[in-house]
Amino acid sequence: MVRFKNRYVLCEVVSEDPRCRQCIEDRAVGLAVRDAIGRVHGDFGLACCSISFTVKYLNAYTGTVLLRCRKDSYRLLCSALPFVRQLESRNQRYPCFLNTLHVGGTIRTCQKFLIEYNRRQLLMLLQSCTNEDERRCVQKSLLSCSLTEEQCLSGNEDDDD
Numbered sequence: 001m002v003r004f005k006n007r008y009v010l011c012e013v014v015s016e017d018p019r020c021r022q023c024i025e026d027r028a029v030g031l032a033v034r035d036a037i038g039r040v041h042g043d044f045g046l047a048c049c050s051i052s053f054t055v056k057y058l059n060a061y062t063g064t065v066l067l068r069c070r071k072d073s074y075r076l077l078c079s080a081l082p083f084v085r086q087l088e089s090r091n092q093r094y095p096c097f098l099n100t101l102h103v104g105g106t107i108r109t110c111q112k113f114l115i116e117y118n119r120r121q122l123l124m125l126l127q128s129c130t131n132e133d134e135r136r137c138v139q140k141s142l143l144s145c146s147l148t149e150e151q152c153l154s155g156n157e158d159d160d161d
Contacts, residue, residue, distance in 0.1 A: 006052060007074035009103050010110045011081065013063035015096035021063045026055040028089040029065055033098075036083040041076050048073040049080075056107065065098065066110060074103060 013021055013029075034053070038046040049069055057066035069077045081098045088094075102113040122142065129135040 004052065005071040005105070006068050007071050007103055007105065008056065008107055008110050009067040009069070009074065009077060009081070010101045010114060011065045011067065011098040012101055013065060013087070013096050014099050015063075015094060017094075018063075020094040020096070022060045023089050023092070024058070024060055024087050024094065025089050026058040026065075028087045029058060029067075030055045032084050032087050033067065033077070033081065037076065037080040040080040040083055045073075045076045045080070049077050053077070064114065066107065078103065 013024065015021060030053070033055075034046065034050065037049050041049075051070055051073070053067070053069045055065065056068050057064070059065075067077065078100055081100055084096075084098050086093045086095050101117060102110055104110045104113065126135060126138055129138060
């Protein structure tokens with residue numbers, strides 16, 4: 001049996017209004033990307049990319065999207081991503097674009113890159129603080145974010161039902 005190699009493209013949904021990212025679904029991202037590939041590369045490009053194209057991961061809060069496609073056609077996919085200008089979800093159109101962050105051979109390499117990327121972004125955020133109060137506020141909000149608190153909160157909600 002032959003193993004088909006894939007490429008994973010890590011993208012970021014960039015929009016003027018960050019609240020619109022929370023309404024985006026993975027199906028809408030997939031349709032918008034397929035439409036852009038069809039417009040840019042025609043039927044041939046769409047057929048090449050559609051063989052194993054899927055949206056593997058979408059985090060609506062951070063705007064992170066992980067796309068999977070065949071190794072042979074990842075360049076077609078990457079060249080069509082700048083032509084995504086809007087995402088349509090629930091009969092509403094949200095103007096945005098996809099910024100390609102990383103192309104990797106596995107999901108794990110994309111996760112490692114995303115961790116380092118987020119660390120660099122947080123450092124830039126801390127460096128851009130103008131006074132000590134802002135800096136303390138950012139540090140406090142970062143330290144208050146933890147997975148255990150969220151799990152405890154979700155556990156309490158289950159007990160109430």
